Amino acid sequence: MREAAAGLWRLLLPVRCPACGAVAESLLCRPCAVGLERYALPDLGLTMLAEGVVTVGAYAYEGTVAETVRGLKVAGRWAAARGLGLQLRRRLGLPPEDAVPVTWVPATRRRRRRRGMDLPELLAGPRAVRLLEATAERPDQTSLRPADRRTSPGGAFVARGPVPPAVVLIDDVRTTGATATAAALALRAGGARRVLVATFAVGGDAARETAAQDSRVRPASTSNSAGTSSGSGTW
Numbered sequence: 001m002r003e004a005a006a007g008l009w010r011l012l013l014p015v016r017c018p019a020c021g022a023v024a025e026s027l028l029c030r031p032c033a034v035g036l037e038r039y040a041l042p043d044l045g046l047t048m049l050a051e052g053v054v055t056v057g058a059y060a061y062e063g064t065v066a067e068t069v070r071g072l073k074v075a076g077r078w079a080a081a082r083g084l085g086l087q088l089r090r091r092l093g094l095p096p097e098d099a100v101p102v103t104w105v106p107a108t109r110r111r112r113r114r115r116g117m118d119l120p121e122l123l124a125g126p127r128a129v130r131l132l133e134a135t136a137e138r139p140d141q142t143s144l145r146p147a148d149r150r151t152s153p154g155g156a157f158v159a160r161g162p163v164p165p166a167v168v169l170i171d172d173v174r175t176t177g178a179t180a181t182a183a184a185l186a187l188r189a190g191g192a193r194r195v196l197v198a199t200f201a202v203g204g205d206a207a208r209e210t211a212a213q214d215s216r217v218r219p220a221s222t223s224n225s226a227g228t229s230s231g232s233g234t235w
């Protein structure tokens with residue numbers, strides 16, 4: 001409660017673009033919004049992580065995208081998170097929440113307290129339901145502190161109760177996929193048969209593979225093909 005109250009004064013401050021800090025109407029400022037689109041993943045980085053677990057992502061974790069994710073975690077620049085969550089839903093063509101429940105990869109209570117917010121939760125939106133509990137901290141993709149490297153690679157998660165048969169699981173960044181897989185398998189253990197992991201950004205090898213595939217698939221400059229890519233759809 002004290003923490004919530006202490007953060008209230010921020011409501012009085014102008015909304016800042018999370019990527020560059022400029023005052024913005026909503027979401028990102030115009031140049032950063034344009035910059036973000038340069039990193040959109042054409043095939044959504046579709047990857048199968050485990051049996052019944054498929055992941056997609058909206059952007060490569062580079063440039064403006066990385067600045068946006070880092071900026072969203074800075075106090076006072078969270079305003080865009082909900083809007084970017086909506087943008088993520090639209091871009092990935094996610095099913096409506098009343099058809100397939102949405103949840104998120106949670107931070108541990110300790111980290112959430114320290115940070116005052118949980119970015120995946122904000123991206124997941126107000127209709128998301130908390131289905132997972134984090135039992136061990138996962139390394140922060142945007143931090144290089146040695147303390148983070150000592151934790152288990154994906155963190156550890158447990159379902160809070162029975163899980164519906166199909167779930168959309170929202171996360172902010174996927175690099176190795178270890179965290180997403182750990183969280184998705186906890187949902188599977190709780191009863192889910194299919195989990196779609198939807199991340200805002202895809203970093204590291206995962207993004208490079210996607211980009212390489214794309215340059216092979218697309219003829220040259222113009223492409224009007226939409227959603228014709230890889231994945232076998234067996235999840």
Ligand SMILES: [Zn+2]
Pocket residue numbers: 017018019020021022028029030031032033
């Ligand atoms: Zn900006």
